[in-house]
Amino acid sequence: MQEDAQLLALADQTLWVTALIVGPVLIAALVVGLIVGIIQAATSVNEQTLTFVPKLAITALVFVVLGGTMMALLGDFMREIFAQIAGIAV
Numbered sequence: 001m002q003e004d005a006q007l008l009a010l011a012d013q014t015l016w017v018t019a020l021i022v023g024p025v026l027i028a029a030l031v032v033g034l035i036v037g038i039i040q041a042a043t044s045v046n047e048q049t050l051t052f053v054p055k056l057a058i059t060a061l062v063f064v065v066l067g068g069t070m071m072a073l074l075g076d077f078m079r080e081i082f083a084q085i086a087g088i089a090v
């Protein structure tokens with residue numbers, strides 16, 4: 001029964017770490033997509049590359065700015081997972 005609780009806690013923690021890592025990228029791309037969509041609707045310009053390039057640029061910018069933090073968070077999570085695996089094996 002304790003293994004089930006540990007597995008559920010691990011799954012919960014995995015989902016939170018995933019949300020913390022991909023959340024900023026998704027939110028930034030969503031905001032830029034909405035802004036570009038509003039501008040396209042206002043100007044009646046329907047070119048698909050006009051939405052792709054800003055999303056790509058903001059995604060790259062978010063990775064440059066927050067990439068170190070994301071990798072540190074993922075590294076800490078993996079160290080914790082490996083420590084738990086080592087504890088189970090003993």
